[in-house]
Amino acid sequence: MSIRFGGIEGLTACTRVEFEVKPGEFVVVLGPSGCGKSSILYAVAGFIRPTEGLVLIDGTEVIEPSADCGVMFQSHKLFPWKTVEENIAIGPRMRGSSNIEARRISRALIHRVGLKGFELAHISELSGGMTQRVNLARTLAADPKVILLDEPFASLDSQTRIDMQELLLSIWENSRKTVLLVTHDIDEALLLADRILLLSSRPGSVVGRFLVPYARPRSTSLLSSGQVLELKSKLFTLLRSEQRKTTENRR
Amino acid sequence: MVKLRQSVLPLALVAVLWEVLAHAGLLNMSFLPPPTKITLALLEMGASGELSTDLIMSVTRALGGFLAGTVVGVLLGIGTARTSLGRYFLLPVLQSLRSIPSIAILPFAILLLGLNEVSKYFLVFWGVFFPVWVNSHIGIAGVDTQYIWAARSLGVQGWRLLWEVVLPAAVPLIVAGMRVGIGLAFLNLVAAEMSGASAGLGYRVSASHLVFRPDKMLAALAALSLLGMAADAAFGLLVKRILPWSVDRS
Ligand SMILES: Nc1ncnc2c1ncn2[C@@H]1O[C@H](COP(=O)(O)OP(=O)(O)OP(=O)(O)O)[C@@H](O)[C@H]1O
Ligand SMILES: [Mg+2]
Numbered sequence: 353m354s355i356r357f358g359g360i361e362g363l364t365a366c367t368r369v370e371f372e373v374k375p376g377e378f379v380v381v382l383g384p385s386g387c388g389k390s391s392i393l394y395a396v397a398g399f400i401r402p403t404e405g406l407v408l409i410d411g412t413e414v415i416e417p418s419a420d421c422g423v424m425f426q427s428h429k430l431f432p433w434k435t436v437e438e439n440i441a442i443g444p445r446m447r448g449s450s451n452i453e454a455r456r457i458s459r460a461l462i463h464r465v466g467l468k469g470f471e472l473a474h475i476s477e478l479s480g481g482m483t484q485r486v487n488l489a490r491t492l493a494a495d496p497k498v499i500l501l502d503e504p505f506a507s508l509d510s511q512t513r514i515d516m517q518e519l520l521l522s523i524w525e526n527s528r529k530t531v532l533l534v535t536h537d538i539d540e541a542l543l544l545a546d547r548i549l550l551l552s553s554r555p556g557s558v559v560g561r562f563l564v565p566y567a568r569p570r571s572t573s574l575l576s577s578g579q580v581l582e583l584k585s586k587l588f589t590l591l592r593s594e595q596r597k598t599t600e601n602r603r
Numbered sequence: 604m605v606k607l608r609q610s611v612l613p614l615a616l617v618a619v620l621w622e623v624l625a626h627a628g629l630l631n632m633s634f635l636p637p638p639t640k641i642t643l644a645l646l647e648m649g650a651s652g653e654l655s656t657d658l659i660m661s662v663t664r665a666l667g668g669f670l671a672g673t674v675v676g677v678l679l680g681i682g683t684a685r686t687s688l689g690r691y692f693l694l695p696v697l698q699s700l701r702s703i704p705s706i707a708i709l710p711f712a713i714l715l716l717g718l719n720e721v722s723k724y725f726l727v728f729w730g731v732f733f734p735v736w737v738n739s740h741i742g743i744a745g746v747d748t749q750y751i752w753a754a755r756s757l758g759v760q761g762w763r764l765l766w767e768v769v770l771p772a773a774v775p776l777i778v779a780g781m782r783v784g785i786g787l788a789f790l791n792l793v794a795a796e797m798s799g800a801s802a803g804l805g806y807r808v809s810a811s812h813l814v815f816r817p818d819k820m821l822a823a824l825a826a827l828s829l830l831g832m833a834a835d836a837a838f839g840l841l842v843k844r845i846l847p848w849s850v851d852r853s
Contacts, residue, residue, distance in 0.1 A: 399752045419758030429753040432848040433771035442767075446758030474848065494757045 353405030354555075355391045365391040366556035370405075371549055373498070373532055378524060380541040381534040382587065383551030384595040389534035390426075392556070393500050396532060397421045409498060419446060422496030426503045428483045430475045436462065436486050437471040443494025461489040465519060481512035488520065492527075501533040505540070514572050517543055525569045538587050539575050542566075550590055553597040560590060607836060636818040641825065644818035653807070658826065660803040661792060664720070665834070668727025669788045673781055676732045680739020680777075681765065697736060705730045705787065706794050713798065723795040730787035738780025742773030775849040778842050785838060789831050804830070 355365040366388035373379045383389050394400045396407050398414040398421065407414040409421070422443075430439050437458045444454035462471055465485040475483060484504060491499060504520075505513040517540060524531060524544075535541055541548050542564060550560035562583060566574055574580060618638040624630050625637035632640075648654040682689035683697065708729055716722040746769050754768040770777075796805025804827050811820035843850050 394752075397752070397756055417752055417755035419756065421756050423753065423756045425749055425753065427749075429747075429749050431750070431754075431768065431771065433774070433846075442754075442759065443757045446760075446763075476848070490757070496756070 353392075353395060353402035353407065355388065355395060355400065356403040364555040366551070366554075368405075368557050369551075371558060371561075373530055375530050376528040378531045378533070378544055378546045379549065380545035380547070381532065381549045381551060382538065382541045382591065383534070383536060383556055384553050384591060384598045385536055386598060387551045387554045387594070388556035389536075389551065390502055393423070393502050393532065393534055396498070397423050397500055419443065419494055420497045421500055422491040422494050422498070423500045424484075424487050424491045424502065424504045426506055428475075428487045430483060430486055430490065432475045435472050435474060436467065436478070439475070439486060440490045440493045443490065443496075447495070457493055458489075461493050462486075464523070465489045480508055481516065484508060484516055485519070488516075488523075492523065497530065499529050499531045501531065503535050503537075504533070506535070506537070513540075518572060520544065521570060536591075538584060538591065541587070542580050542584060543570060543572060543575060548587070550587065551594070553594045553601065559594070562587070607832060634817055636821065640818045641821045644816070645822040645825070648807075648819065648822060654826070656802050657804050657807050657823070658830070660800075661796065661805065661827075661830070664723050664795075664803065665727055665788050665792050668724045668792070669731050669781075669784060671724070672728040672731025672784060672788070673735050675728070676735025676780070676784075677739045677770075677777060680736050680743055680773075681770075683736075684740045684743035685765075685769075694740075697733075701733045701737065705733065705791060709791075709794055709798060712795075718799045723792070723800065726791040726795040727788045730791035731781075731784035734783040734787065735777065735780040738776045738783075739773060742776030742780075743769055745776075746772040771848075774846055778846065778849050782835070782838065785834050786831070789827070789834070793827065 353369055354367045357363045357365060369388075369392055371379070381389055381392065391400065395402045396414065398407075398417040401415070414421070434442075437455065440458040440461055441451075441454040444457045445451065449457065459471060462468060465488055467482060467485055467489075470478070470482065475486070478486065487504070505516045508516060521544060531544075533540075533544060545564045548560075548562040548564060549558050550562070551557065552559045564583070566579060621630070622637045622639060625632055625635070630637075636644075645654065648657075679689070679693065679697065683694045684690075705726075709726060712722045712725050712729070716725055750768055750772055751764065754764055759767060792803075793805035793808070796803035797809040800806040804823050807823035808820050808827075811817070811823060
């Protein structure tokens with residue numbers, strides 16, 4: 353697909369991006385800032401339509417947002433007028449669960465993401481790390497076919513980010529949901545992905561596809577082991593040169 | 604808003620000064636009766652049952668018109684912000700009506716509806732409706748798209764999207780519009796009561812003028828002032844209780 357904003361004369365966010373994600377696969381889209389990562393994700397979610405091309409999920413074209421795609425935004429977008437528990441219970445309720453059942457699912461997930469005791473808290477009372485835990489739980493609770501994550505941990509401090517990455521890893525390794533995550537963080541990509549798609553600077557297009565062969569279950573100690581060095585330096589060089597183009601384009 | 608408690612001392616000082624000046628012969632007592640006389644008038648009105656009748660009439664009219672104005676304001680706000688019929692047809696009509704200072708509609712309302720309760724409720728409604736509608740429209744049209752996206756990808760659709768996401772997100776602005784509406788409700792209420800009624804605080808103000816009872820007139824004005832402050836404070840408390848997130852952000 354290609355995505356252009358503002359008509360023919362407008363700005364091209366990404367061009368001829370083509371990829372496939374298999375069921376149960378964790379794919380990371382890695383790219384420099386402003387290369388169209390969010391736009392690609394939004395098109396997959398059905399928030400925007402690609403200018404050219406299309407998105408298929410299980411062979412059906414995506415034309416509008418639906419519960420098939422769970423999305424976790426970079427800034428949390430939790431609803432401040434609902435409690436933690438109510439935010440997480442939305443997905444199950446919309447799928448037709450009774451209120452009691454939805455609440456049970458919600459509580460179990462609150463427990464799973466380590467927020468026991470905060471069920472009735474309001475969103476404004478939570479720290480950044482805690483809101484992203486709720487955000488993750490809310491997305492998981494809706495049990496979507498595909499989970500889309502837009503730089504979910506970019507706004508967190510490095511310690512909290514590592515905690516969250518390990519949490520996501522352990523949840524994913526148990527559930528094997530289909531995940532598409534975009535990031536500009538190489539370590540994050542190496543830690544989480546089965547496969548990495550490297551995007552060029554804007555207009556983004558796929559300039560590299562890499563298998564990430566490390567054994568699972570993984571943990572953050574993977575990143576300090578020798579086995580990642582080769583792929584990491586390769587990605588670093590490529591991303592660096594794309595990032596430089598971004599900076600030059602801006603001048 | 605100035606806290607009620609903080610206004611006690613300054614008001615007491617003004618009252619004392621007024622009283623002293625009046626008794627010193629520096630104020631014309633028959634036009635500007637001192638606070639003691641006003642208090643006496645208030646007590647007299649209380650004893651005769653006049654005050655409670657006036658209060659009940661005014662509060663009922665203000666509350667009825669306010670609720671109607673709020674409900675219709677929010678409903679039409681949804682209409683103009685989220686439907687194309689509303690946006691292209693209703694919006695321009697309402698905008699031109701809004702430019703009429705709402706009191707100016709009074710004679711026309713009386714002509715159309717008669718000099719009765721209906722026209723009074725209507726006038727209060729008319730004053731409350733516009734600020735509530737405008738703020739609802741702005742609040743609803745301006746809801747963060749990502750809230751809506753997030754909700755839709757959780758499976759929220761249709762009326763639920765409106766009820767669970769769009770309206771709550773717009774609530775801080777709607778509440779602000781209602782607050783402006785309270786002020787306008789009293790303004791229009793008094794105007795309506797002064798131009799023909801048999802009870803109500805606004806009626807009392809103009810009736811006291813006709814029988815030359817400035818003490819009663821000032822007593823009625825004081826009651827209006829208290830009522831206005833009480834309404835605002837009560838509204839603030841209510842909002843804090845049932846819509847806490849709308850206070851957190853502002
Ligand atoms: N709705 C829109 N209208 C016009 N231009 C847009 C719109 N959304 C994004 N863009 C532009 O498209 C380009 C790609 O944006 P996008 O947000 O997809 O990039 P990104 O890779 O997610 O960036 P970041 O790393 O900052 O999150 C940017 O230049 C952006 O300004
Ligand atoms: Mg982005």
